[in-house]
Amino acid sequence: MMTKSDVTTMIRAAKREKGIGWAAIAEEVGLSEVFVTSACLGMNSLLPDAAGKLVDFLGLPAEAAVVLSEYPTKTFAQTVPTDPCIYRWYEITGVFGEAFKELVQEKFGDGIMSAIDFDMQINRVAHEKGDRVEVVMSGKFLPYKSW
Amino acid sequence: MMTKSDVTTMIRAAKREKGIGWAAIAEEVGLSEVFVTSACLGMNSLLPDAAGKLVDFLGLPAEAAVVLSEYPTKTFAQTVPTDPCIYRWYEITGVFGEAFKELVQEKFGDGIMSAIDFDMQINRVAHEKGDRVEVVMSGKFLPYKSW
Amino acid sequence: MMTKSDVTTMIRAAKREKGIGWAAIAEEVGLSEVFVTSACLGMNSLLPDAAGKLVDFLGLPAEAAVVLSEYPTKTFAQTVPTDPCIYRWYEITGVFGEAFKELVQEKFGDGIMSAIDFDMQINRVAHEKGDRVEVVMSGKFLPYKSW
Amino acid sequence: MMTKSDVTTMIRAAKREKGIGWAAIAEEVGLSEVFVTSACLGMNSLLPDAAGKLVDFLGLPAEAAVVLSEYPTKTFAQTVPTDPCIYRWYEITGVFGEAFKELVQEKFGDGIMSAIDFDMQINRVAHEKGDRVEVVMSGKFLPYKSW
C-alpha cells in the first residue's frame, strides 16, 4: 500500500532527475510554494484536482494522487529540531514566544493565532548587507470566551 | 542584587497599576513593540539610553535601567511550550519546518535564516471573517560555504 | 505583586473555611462550573464583572479581582500527568486519539476540533451499576484549506 | 504471523480501494463508530462475531478476524502527540485536567472516571457560526476507599 512517505521519495527522485524546483511544481498546481511543498512532504493534503496536476507534471503513478489527497497525520519526530535551519525557528519560539503572547493579548484580547486557519509566504528580499529571508504568517485570531 | 526577573515583575506591577500597555512603552522608548516587550521580559537588552527612558516612564529605580541594559541569558524552561498561544508557533515549526528549509534552499542556496540579525512585527489585520494576526519576520540569510 | 497562584491559594483557603463548593461559586458568578473552576485554578480569566462577584462572594481583597481578570499563561508542568483522575484522560487521548482523528475527518473533512472556541460540561449521571461521569465537550470545527 | 498492524493496513487499503467510510463499517458490524474505528486501528478488540462481519464486508482473509479479536497491547509512541487534531485533546487535558478533578470530587467524592468502563460518541452539530465537533464521554465513577 503506497504511503505518503513513498510519494515524497518519488517526488524527490523526480525533482533530482528532471531538475525541477518547488516553485515550478507550485505554479503547475496553482497553489502557493509553502503549501505545495508541505503537502509533498506529507504534512498537508491536496485536493484531488491539484494532486492530479502534480502527478501528471512529475510523471508519477495515478495512485500517488490518491495518496496526496488523503488527510495526513502530522508527525514530527524531534522534540527539539536539530537542523540549524529549522532549529532557528524553534529558538525564535523560545526567545520571542512570551513577547508574542503579550502583544497578541494587547492587540486582540485573550486568545491565540490559529495554526489551522493559517497561511505563510517565504520571500527573498534583496538587501545591500546581504539578502534577507522574509516570512509572513497570517492566522485567524481565536478569542477565548467564558461560558 | 537586582535581577532581570525582578525588573520584569516591577514592570508588570507598574503596568497593572498605571494601566499602561506595551505599545505605549515601546513608543516612549522609541523602538518596536516586539523588541521592547522581549527586553522587558528579560530576553533582550536595551541600550542604556533606551533603558533610561523606560525606567523614567514607569517610575522604576535607577538600578533597573542598568539591569535592563545587561546582556541576558536566554533561558526557556519548557522544551515543548504548553501555553496554547505559544504552542501554536511550536506546532508551525514542526508542521512547516521542513517546507521552510526546502524553500530557503531553493531561493538562496544552502544556508539558514539568522535568528540574531533578525526582526519581527506583529500586526492586527482586519478581516470580515474575523481579524487575523499577521507576523512578519525578517532574518539575514547566512550561507553555508566550504573551506 | 499578587499572582494567580496567590489567588488560587486564597480561594482554596476560603473554600476550606466557609465550606463552599465550586457549584455555589459558579452559580454566584453566573457561569458554568468548569469554566469558573478553571479560572480559579489560573487556567482561564474572568471578565472584570464576574471576577468582582467572585471576590465579593468569598471575601477576598479587591486586587484579587484584577488578577483573576488578567490573561493567564497556561502552564502544565507534568508532560504525563500522574494523578489518576487526570491520567485517565491522558490515556483516553492515547488510546482513542487516532480514532477521534479518523472520525472528525470523515464527518467534517480534514481539520481539527478547536480547543479555544470550546466548552465543556461535567455531569453526574445516575446508573444502577454505579453512577457515571459524563463529559460533554464541544469545539468548533476548524478546516484545513490550501492557499 | 499476521499482526494487528498488518490488519490495519489491509483495512486502510480496502477503504481506499472501495471508497468505504468508518460509518459504513460500523453499521455493518453493529457497533458504534468510535469503538469499531479504534478496534480497526489496533487499540481495541472485536468479539469473534463482529470481527467476522467486518472481515466479510471488506473481503479480508479469515485470519484477519482472528487477529481483530485478539487482545491488543495499547501502545502510543508519542508522549506528547504532534498531530494537531490529537494534540488539542492533550492540551484540553492539561488546561482543564485539574478543574475536571475538582468537579468530579465535588460531585462524587474522591475517585476517578474509569477509562475502561467507558464509552464515547463523536457527533457533528450544525451551528450557524461553523459546525461543531461534539464529544460525549461516559465513564463509570470509581471511588477511592480506605481499607
Next chain:
Amino acid sequence: MMTKSDVTTMIRAAKREKGIGWAAIAEEVGLSEVFVTSACLGMNSLLPDAAGKLVDFLGLPAEAAVVLSEYPTKTFAQTVPTDPCIYRWYEITGVFGEAFKELVQEKFGDGIMSAIDFDMQINRVAHEKGDRVEVVMSGKFLPYKSW
C-alpha cells in the same frame, strides 16, 4: 494555608520525637498500615473520623485533620524512581508487566486490574534463608467491552 506536605512533616516530626511507628498509628486509626501510611504521605485521604483519631494520637493541630481528609493530588515527581526500594518495584513492572497482562487476559478476558478499587498488604514472612517481604495486592477486574 496548611498543606498536605506540611502535615506529612508534622507527622514525621511527631514520629521522631515520640518514637511511634506506622503500625501503632494504623492501629489507633483502625485501618491498614499501607493505607494509613500512604494517607500520611499525602497520597490518600482519611475520612474525618479517622483523621481526627490520628491527629489526637500524635498531638497535631485540629486543622491537620481537615487537611488529611481533603482529596489529594497524587504527584510522583520521578518518572523512574531512584530509591532502590522503590525502583525494584518499577523493575518488576518492566520485567513482569507483559506476563501479568497475558495472564490477566487469559484468566479474565480483556481488561485490567483496578488501581482504585484496590488494596494491599505488606507482610514479613520468616524464612530460613532470610526473611521475605510478601506483598499481596488485590484489585477489581475491570473488563473492556464493546459499545
Next chain:
Amino acid sequence: MMTKSDVTTMIRAAKREKGIGWAAIAEEVGLSEVFVTSACLGMNSLLPDAAGKLVDFLGLPAEAAVVLSEYPTKTFAQTVPTDPCIYRWYEITGVFGEAFKELVQEKFGDGIMSAIDFDMQINRVAHEKGDRVEVVMSGKFLPYKSW
C-alpha cells in the same frame, strides 16, 4: 541466528493455531504460570530440561529450546508503560511506593525487597461485586549494612 524475539513469535503463532493457553504450557513445563509466561516473552530463561518440554509440547524446532535457555537481556522500551493493564502497576508504584518503603523499613530495618530472589502468583478471586485480580509477590529482604 534465531533470537528470543523469534521464539516469542513462534510461541504466539503456535498458541493461536492450537488454541493453547499459558496455563497449559506452564503445567506441561512444570513451573508456575508467571515464570513460564515471562520466559516465553523473553524476560527470563528456562533450564534446558524445561525448555525442551516446552518446545516439544508446541512443536517448535530444537534450536528454540537453546534460545529459551539462554540468559536474556531485560529491555523495556517504554519508560512509562502505555498499556492500561501495565500502566496501573506503574501507577501503584508511584502512589504507594513511598508507603511501601516506610513499611519495609519499619518491619525489617533499612533495606529492600529483592526483585531477583523473587516470585509472584496471579490469581482470580471470586467476589460478589466483581471478581478480583490478586497478586502475591514475595522477595527476599536484603538489608543495607555498614562496612
Next chain:
Amino acid sequence: MMTKSDVTTMIRAAKREKGIGWAAIAEEVGLSEVFVTSACLGMNSLLPDAAGKLVDFLGLPAEAAVVLSEYPTKTFAQTVPTDPCIYRWYEITGVFGEAFKELVQEKFGDGIMSAIDFDMQINRVAHEKGDRVEVVMSGKFLPYKSW
C-alpha cells in the same frame, strides 16, 4: 524539622572550619571512608552509635545523630550526571555494562551483582606514569531461579 540535607551542610561547614578530611571522620567513626562519606551525604544511614561518634567529633547538635541514623531516601536528580568525575562512571556503565553482564553470567550463571549487599574501597595507587585511582567493588551474586 532537621533534615539530612541540613546535616550534610553542617558537616561540610564543620569540615571547612576545622580542616578535617573524610578519612579522619571515617577513622573516628570506625567505618570505611566510602560508607561514612556516603552517609554524610545522605545516601546511607549510620547506626546510632556511629552517628553519635561522628556528631561528637564534629561538634554538631544531638539531633544530627538522630537524623544520620534515619533511613534515607536515595534520590539522584540527574538522569545523566554532569560532573566529569561522576560522568566517567556513567560512561563506564555504558561502555562496559554489557561485557560485565556477559562475564557475570559466564562465571556465575544468570543473575546480578547486588548493589545492596555491597561494599566499595577507593585507593590511591602510585604509578610512574601518574598515580591511579583504584576502585574495588564487591557485591553478593544473586542468582535468578525459576519457580
Next chain:
Amino acid sequence: MMTKSDVTTMIRAAKREKGIGWAAIAEEVGLSEVFVTSACLGMNSLLPDAAGKLVDFLGLPAEAAVVLSEYPTKTFAQTVPTDPCIYRWYEITGVFGEAFKELVQEKFGDGIMSAIDFDMQINRVAHEKGDRVEVVMSGKFLPYKSW
C-alpha cells in the same frame, strides 16, 4: 559492508554452536576477559594481530578481523539501562557517585579517574554466605589545573 554489529552476531552464533565461553576466547587472543568481551560486543577495537587470532579461533571470515580492528563508535541506546545486571551499576553511580568524587578529591586533589586510560577485572570470590562478584577498576588520575 560488514559492520561491527554483524560481527557480534557471528561471534554469538559461533559461541552458541561451539559451546565456547568468553574466557576461552580471551585466552586464545591473549588479552583480558573484560577487554576482549567488550571488543566482541563492538565497544572496543582489537589490534590486527589479536583480531586475526580471534577470527581464526572461531572460524569467521577474514573481513571480520578488519572490522574488529576498526575504531568503534561507542553508542549506548538506553539513558537509564533496564537490564537489572547493568542497572545496578547505574544505581551505584547514583548512590555512591558523590562520595566517590569527595574521596578522589581528598586523596588526589581536584580531578577525575580516567575512563580511557583504564582497565577492569571481574572476579568470582568464594564466600560462605554466597559467592561475590568482585570488580576491580583502575584509571589514571587526571588532575584539573589552571592556565
Next chain:
Amino acid sequence: MMTKSDVTTMIRAAKREKGIGWAAIAEEVGLSEVFVTSACLGMNSLLPDAAGKLVDFLGLPAEAAVVLSEYPTKTFAQTVPTDPCIYRWYEITGVFGEAFKELVQEKFGDGIMSAIDFDMQINRVAHEKGDRVEVVMSGKFLPYKSW
C-alpha cells in the same frame, strides 16, 4: 533513490578496501579535512566540482556526486552524545559554555559566534608529555541589535 547515508557507506567501504585516509581525500578534493569529512558523513554538501573529484578518486557511481552536492538535513539522533570522543566536547560546552558567553560579550558586545559562517581545523601538536589535539574554530561574530 540513493541517499546520503548510502553514499557514506560507499565511502567507508572504499576507504576500507583501498586503505585511503580522510587527509588524502581532502587533498584530492582541494578542501580542508574537517569540511570534507563532514560532507562525506552527510552533514555538509560539496559543490558539484568537488563532489565529482571525490567520486572519481574513490571510484563511486556518478549519482553519488549528485547526492553529495544536495543540501543535507543535519540530524543528530542523540541529545547527549555517548561516544567518549564526542561527549567530551559536549562536556566542554556544559563546563565552559557560560564562560564563553561572558567573554564573547565582553570582547564584542551582546551577540554570538556564528555556527554557519564558521570553519574549524584539527591539528596534532607534539608535546613532550603526550601529543595534544588542537582545535581552532573561527566563526563570525553576529551582534544582537534593537529595532
Next chain:
Amino acid sequence: MMTKSDVTTMIRAAKREKGIGWAAIAEEVGLSEVFVTSACLGMNSLLPDAAGKLVDFLGLPAEAAVVLSEYPTKTFAQTVPTDPCIYRWYEITGVFGEAFKELVQEKFGDGIMSAIDFDMQINRVAHEKGDRVEVVMSGKFLPYKSW
C-alpha cells in the same frame, strides 16, 4: 554557609558596581580569562593564592576565597542549552562531532581529546567582513589501549 553560587553573585555585583571586566580580573589573578571566568562562575577552582588576589581586588569577604578554592561540582542544568550563544556550540558538537572523531582517530589512533588536561583561549580577530570569534582548544590525546 557561603556557597559558590553566593560568591558568583558577589562577583557579578562587584563587577556591576565597579565596572570591571573579566579581562581585568584575570590579569589581576595572573591566569587566563577563560579559566578565571569559569572559576568565578563556579565551574573550576582557584588555588588559594589566586583566590586571595581575586577577593582582594573585588573587595569580597575572606570566606569567598575559601569557597573559590574548593573543588566544584560541575552541574549543567539544561541538557540542550537554550541561550543562542551556548547553543551554537552544542550545534557544532552535533554537526561536526563525528567528523572530529574521524580525524582524531586518523591523526592519533583510537582515543579522545581530554577535557581535563585541557585549555582554551577566546580571541577577537579583526576581519573586513565582520570580526570573528576565534576559539583555540587544546587537550591531551588519551589513547585507548588493550589490556
